[in-house]
Amino acid sequence: MSRNILKSSVQNASFSIVFQIFFRCISFVLNAFIIRTVGQDVLGIMNVRLLLLESTILFLSKEPLLKACLTNAKSHNWAQVVNLIWLSVPLSALLGVILVYIWINVLSPTEDIYFTQYKYGCYAIALSCIIEQATQSVVLVAQSFCFVKLKIVIETFYVLGRTLIFVTLVLNRPSYAINAFSIAQLLSAVLFSILYYGFFAWYIPELKKKGKTGQDPLFADMADFPFRNIYDFLPGVMKNQGDIIDKKLLILTTTFVKQSFIKQILTEGERYVMTISPVLTFSQQSMYDIVNNLGSLAARFIFRPIEESSYFYFTQTIHRDEPLKQQDQKSVSEASEVLNQLCKVVTSIGLVVVVFGQSYSNTLLYLYGGKKLVETTLPTTLLQFHCFAIVLLAINGVTEAYVFATMNNKQLERYNYLMVIFSITFLLISYLLTNMLGPVGFILANCVNMAARILHSLHFIHQKYLGTNHNPLNGLIPAPKFVIVLFLCGISSKYSEAHFAPKSTLLHIAFGGVLFLLTLATWAFENRALLMLGYEKYKRRVSLKSD
Known part of the structure; x- marks a missing residue:
């Protein structure tokens, strides 16, 4: 050994x-x-x-x-x-x-x-x-x-x-x-x-x-x-x-x-509910499984690395067992700004997924599984609802990363019990909503579960910064110009789905690409200070490596 x-x-x-x-x-x-x-x-x-x-x-x-x-x-x-x-x-x-x-x-x-x-x-x-x-x-x-x-x-x-x-x-x-x-x-x-x-x-x-x-x-x-x-x-x-x-x-x-x-x-709670409950057919179960895998790609490849990196950063910056007022204020201020910007980034990504997901879910499923996958409207409806779950998943990942990184041992033990309650409640709600709404019930139950965990995290962070001059949760509020552009792009992409998609899938995708670039440009303009800071840090890192 x-x-x-x-x-x-x-x-x-x-x-x-x-x-x-x-x-x-x-x-x-x-x-x-x-x-x-x-x-x-x-x-x-x-x-x-x-x-x-x-x-x-x-x-x-x-x-x-x-x-x-x-x-x-x-x-x-x-x-x-x-x-x-x-x-x-x-x-x-x-x-x-x-x-x-x-x-x-x-x-x-x-x-x-x-x-x-x-x-x-x-x-x-x-x-x-x-x-x-x-x-x-x-x-x-x-x-x-x-x-x-x-x-x-x-x-x-x-x-x-x-x-x-x-x-x-x-x-x-x-x-x-x-x-x-x-x-x-x-x-x-x-x-x-x-x-x-x-x-x-x-x-x-x-x-x-x-x-x-x-x-x-x-x-x-x-x-x-x-x-x-x-x-x-x-x-x-x-x-x-x-x-x-x-x-x-x-x-x-x-x-x-x-x-x-x-x-x-x-x-495996969702699968057990699906297996035990006779409401969903095997076809519906497979549809949910496909949509869940497609929808969770963003979580696996984008949000999870952000969550893991932010957790590591906060554990190194904020001490668990000391109030923020007794810690190094420069580190506290930096951590607050990082959390603010992380909230802004993941919320923006989630909103983009919601807006474009409503018009391009059917196209994505068609490209992935062919005509058989989109013979009914169920897969498209599931993926459209799943887009809302992605927003909550993104916010929950970052806020929970901060919570887990800064909780003391007693708070962590208490939260472990709370997680069990959340999970059991999720299974019960899943069973009820699935019997009422079919596969969509799983996604809505997941949204309820995520929303409850987010509320707990927001309460913890708010209490953590109470009495300080910092409010990192402001990052969850998107900029007005970005919201307006998203709203207009949402309407335009729906128009494209109704008029361009039946004639040409390629034209529908190209039109969506233009709208996405417009959205990206608007976000970059409103967050140019953040982008400049990132660019400066990148230049500094490159120069250090070359030296």
Whole structure:
């Protein structure tokens, strides 16, 4: 365990970000292929129902054990840890039996033409989860001993293999797309297992030969590697002194089980509501999933980096446990101005998305999924409503980043309980609104949830700056000229959608491009001081690098 943990953690985070972007791009293109090739019902069955089954089995059987076994890995009795992590296999099998029965016999049924494929899909998902869990001992060792690049390489092959198998099978027999999905899941799980075990089957003999020299970085500093052959990764093989499993880690696992259960419900809440509620058809579920993925692209690639960077900045500038009056006033003033400008930027981006989203949602969906995706008005309506959620998401990201960065420990603990209340309320509202309004209810429930969190953040920030000369929340109020131009562009783009789009999609897009440039120019004119400041900082950075 003498590898550099900090360096490996940073590398792991960096590679994970790149991999997530890669994975999202693959999923984005694959969904478009599925819509154009096999239709919306199939996409709903695969992306919502079957993937939720996989997520539930894997998360509940893997997450608690993996978290516990990664704790203080330096002092592990690896024989006990291997025995413990292998409990994920019978646990996933037990969960698989229970959940597959529920998925097939209790939840709302699929259409008759899909039922046989759907049933085999449930069995295939459960079996693929068991295969993947049988690899967890190797995955745990790779992570504990900082094999960062190995993880990324294997997961890349895993995603590419699953995608290529699925696409190849679907192109040959489009009517058996769910079977293709099931086969791809099974084969990719086998590939995942073979690659991990295969690497260590090669690595351990090589370590015995080259590890003593210390010249090869792949084998250097690994003298304490406890595994002497590939069979040591199996339960009960390594020599063990003491109990069969580590009782402390077992107790820790039970704690993580509770957390994982809550986290899974909060993370996949929308999908559970969709799955349990019989109101939405599979086609509607797939529509919501597509729109949610399209709409969240802005959150993933624009708002999330802003949120993460601003959180880091505020943690370095403002002290959690001191009132602002007792802190360095220059830093307080700078932080206030930064928050003000961040609020202004994300609010402006969100408003632009709202205005142009009302007229270009149908065009975007047509370009993404073809005629099949826009046969009904539902996808367009969903994306138009989702644009309003994006504004709230943008504001919530920045304001919550400041709140999390400046709260003291007591306030953070209190807010954690509040987040649970927000999330449970969101699930209840989602269920009610979905039964009343269909898929749009999910988006409205999300808006209510975001609005409640924003109000809490605004109250906290207002109280934080009470008694000072700063009011960073003024940045949430857009400039009047910008609002007027947005209003005029909104009307003009609606006119273009009604008169230009039916004749020429390209002309409609070109007209929107001109309006967008006009909006951008207006914003730049009203915020020229901010742009000049940014330009000066950029010039200074370039000059420092050249020196």
